[in-house]
Amino acid sequence: xxxxxxxxxxxxxxxxxxxxxxxxxxxxxxxxxxxxxxxxxxxxxxxxxxxxxxxxxxxxxxxxxxxxxxxxxxxxxxxxxxxxxxxxxxxxxxxxxxxxxxxxxxxxxxxxxxxxxxxxxxxxxxxxxxxxxxxxxxxxxxxxxxxxxxxxxxxxxxxxxxxxxxxxxxxxxxxxxxxxxxxxxxxxxxxxxxxxxxxxxxxxxxxxxxxxxxxxxxxxxxxxxxxxxxxxxxxxxxxxxxxxxxxxxxxxxxxxxxxxxxxxxxxxxxxxxxxxxxxxxxxxxxxxxxxxxxxxxxxxxxxxxxxxxxxxxxxxxxxxxxxxxx
Amino acid sequence: xxxxxxxxxxxxxxxxxxxxxxxxxxxxxxxxxxxxxxxxxxxxxxxxxxxxxxxxxxxxxxxxxxxxxxxxxxxxxxxxxxxxxxxxxxxxxxxxxxxxxxxxxxxxxxxxxxxxxxxxxxxxxxxxxxxxxxxxxxxxxxxxxxxxxxxxxxxxxxxxxxxxxxxxxxxxxxxxxxxxxxxxxxxxxxxxxxxxxxxxxxxxxxxxxxxxxxxxxxxxxxxxxxxxxxxxxxxxxxxxxxxxxxxxxxxxxxxxxxxxxxxx
Ligand SMILES: Nc1ncnc2c1ncn2[C@@H]1O[C@H](COP(=O)(O)OP(=O)(O)O)[C@@H](O)[C@H]1O
Ligand SMILES: [Mg+2]
Numbered sequence: 216x217x218x219x220x221x222x223x224x225x226x227x228x229x230x231x232x233x234x235x236x237x238x239x240x241x242x243x244x245x246x247x248x249x250x251x252x253x254x255x256x257x258x259x260x261x262x263x264x265x266x267x268x269x270x271x272x273x274x275x276x277x278x279x280x281x282x283x284x285x286x287x288x289x290x291x292x293x294x295x296x297x298x299x300x301x302x303x304x305x306x307x308x309x310x311x312x313x314x315x316x317x318x319x320x321x322x323x324x325x326x327x328x329x330x331x332x333x334x335x336x337x338x339x340x341x342x343x344x345x346x347x348x349x350x351x352x353x354x355x356x357x358x359x360x361x362x363x364x365x366x367x368x369x370x371x372x373x374x375x376x377x378x379x380x381x382x383x384x385x386x387x388x389x390x391x392x393x394x395x396x397x398x399x400x401x402x403x404x405x406x407x408x409x410x411x412x413x414x415x416x417x418x419x420x421x422x423x424x425x426x427x428x429x430x431x432x433x434x435x436x437x438x439x440x441x442x443x444x445x446x447x448x449x450x451x452x453x454x455x456x457x458x459x460x461x462x463x464x465x466x467x468x469x470x471x472x473x474x475x476x477x478x479x480x481x482x483x484x485x486x487x488x489x490x491x492x493x494x495x496x497x498x499x500x501x502x503x504x505x506x507x508x509x510x511x512x513x514x515x516x517x518x519x520x521x522x523x524x525x526x527x528x529x530x531x532x533x534x535x536x537x538x539x540x541x
Numbered sequence: 542x543x544x545x546x547x548x549x550x551x552x553x554x555x556x557x558x559x560x561x562x563x564x565x566x567x568x569x570x571x572x573x574x575x576x577x578x579x580x581x582x583x584x585x586x587x588x589x590x591x592x593x594x595x596x597x598x599x600x601x602x603x604x605x606x607x608x609x610x611x612x613x614x615x616x617x618x619x620x621x622x623x624x625x626x627x628x629x630x631x632x633x634x635x636x637x638x639x640x641x642x643x644x645x646x647x648x649x650x651x652x653x654x655x656x657x658x659x660x661x662x663x664x665x666x667x668x669x670x671x672x673x674x675x676x677x678x679x680x681x682x683x684x685x686x687x688x689x690x691x692x693x694x695x696x697x698x699x700x701x702x703x704x705x706x707x708x709x710x711x712x713x714x715x716x717x718x719x720x721x722x723x724x725x726x727x728x729x730x731x732x733x734x735x736x737x738x739x740x741x742x743x744x745x746x747x748x749x750x751x752x753x754x755x756x757x758x759x760x761x762x763x764x765x766x767x768x769x770x771x772x773x774x775x776x777x778x779x780x781x782x783x784x785x786x787x788x789x790x791x792x793x794x795x796x797x798x799x800x801x802x803x804x805x
Contacts, residue, residue: 264631267635268634268635269631269634269635289637292635292636292637293637295635297631297632297635299628299631299632300628301627301628302628303627303628303629303631303632304629304632305555305559305627305629306627307559307562307563308555308558308559308562309562312555312558312562316551316554316555317636319547319551320548320551320633320636320638321636321637322544322547322637348562364632
């Protein structure tokens with residue numbers, strides 16, 4: 216069964232001048248995670264806001280758990296959890312205050328609200344900071360609290376809009392773990408992101424969107440196959456280039472690319488290839504200046520799908536001209 | 542729908558919690574009116590002569606009371622705009638709560654704050670010589686009028702906050718509305734010194750009616766300018782009441798609808 220369906224959604228702003236969603240359709244199978252991947256301005260937030268009953272599309276239909284979001288927004292609200300692009304919690308209040316307040320707004324009793332707040336604080340490792348105002352929280356803590364607030368009542372469908380944008384690598388890693396934990400619990404999740412790696416880590420299926428349209432859809436593997444998967448990249452001194460090329464040729468089955476002192480080639484075995492390369496280099500007494508396994512990025516996906524790199528979509532026609540302010 | 546009372550109370554409680562968490566807000570929102578009392582009392586007090594026993598401060602206090610509650614408009618609007626900007630309103634909207642609860646809760650919170658501010662101001666006024674001469678009931682009625690006026694205005698604030706969205710712009714809009722209204726009135730000086738056209742405006746200005754109503758309820762006699770025989774000058778209590786009811790009848794449904802519409 217499909218838990219979320221967006222069917223030919225169109226949303227324009229400024230009397231049709233700005234097309235945020237241009238006939239966008241997608242769906243999420245119950246109990247699975249859909250990653251909506253796209254650059255800034257692609258229409259991710261607009262999509263989430265429509266599905267979460269915050270915005271009315273100009274045309275098209277959307278249902279959540281079989282309920283029409285436009286006709287019965289109140290019913291949909293009882294089933295969803297939403298964590299927006301910016302942590303939407305009351306900054307002046309403490310984490311505890313916030314969660315208890317949201318518990319009350321979900322109509323839990325007083326003691327039930329407190330109990331639920333404490334459970335969630337514990338689960339998201341926020342117990343120690345529970346009595347501090349959110350203002351003093353790090354970006355990652357805020358995001359976790361925001362997520363906790365959307366889980367007060369076990370939602371049937373969860374929407375997370377760019378849950379890790381703006382977080383440092385550690386915060387991102389923590390957030391991923393939290394989300395993976397949730398997914399194990401069987402929640403249906405629609406998650407938006409600008410990072411292919413994130414969609415890869417968290418999503419069962421990925422929908423790539425650009426200019427308000429879905430331009431590709433499939434599992435992470437399928438998409439990466441399309442893009443070309445991971446590349447091994449080794450930078451060495453000039454004298455070692457030839458030998459390194461030999462080594463890389465043994466590991467990779469595809470064409471080798473040499474750019475000044477950097478030798479790169481697609482690999483299919485991931486970190487195993489990396490270790491093989493290190494071992495071989497060590498045996499040959501070559502000290503690489505740099506060695507890395509490069510995962511394809513959103514840019515690579517876009518390059519292969521559209522022929523251009525992912526660029527910030529600026530829908531306003533005036534700004535489209537060059538020289539507009541960034 | 543059956544949860545509306547609990548929803549409203551939760552939102553109001555949140556605002557009170559905010560005040561508890563950042564007491565500075567409370568301190569400054571009471572210092573400002575107290576400062577006004579002191580400035581007007583001691584800067585202008587000597588130079589403005591009045592025919593009233595007890596001097597300028599008797600005429601002044603009702604003006605400052607009304608001016609202060611008039612600023613509720615800006616306070617409510619700014620608070621709402623800030624919540625919108627931070628995405629809190631979006632979050633509230635995604636919850637299964639009664640539609641009016643968020644805005645009703647905020648007007649209640651601002652109203653409670655007004656009770657405190659009025660109390661502090663009245664004490665400050667008393668300290669500098671303000672002595673209402675009417676009876677206890679009249680004084681109570683005056684404060685009830687002030688409270689209701691602030692409440693009615695906070696509904697305009699809701700509308701302005703939702704319509705303008707940007708907190709700093711909202712602040713300016715708030716001042717742009719309240720400053721002319723409070724100064725083009727009888728709040729601080731008799732309207733007789735104004736050009737005739739402005740006197741008419743001042744006469745029909747709700748702030749003037751409110752100030753006149755309070756003066757009357759505090760036991761002062763009202764003096765008006767060129768249009769002293771007009772209906773609002775003759776009946777400040779009734780006029781104020783009509784204005785308050787009118788504002789609420791217009792802006793409560795309008796604001797709640799605005800809140801609903803921006804949400805879906
Ligand atoms: N309120 C609005 N007014 C005008 N344009 C908007 C508004 N909201 C979004 N847009 C435009 O719609 C497009 C999609 O925006 P959004 O859904 O926020 O993208 P994303 O979340 O993928 O970055 C962008 O070009 C954005 O500028
Ligand atoms: Mg966005």
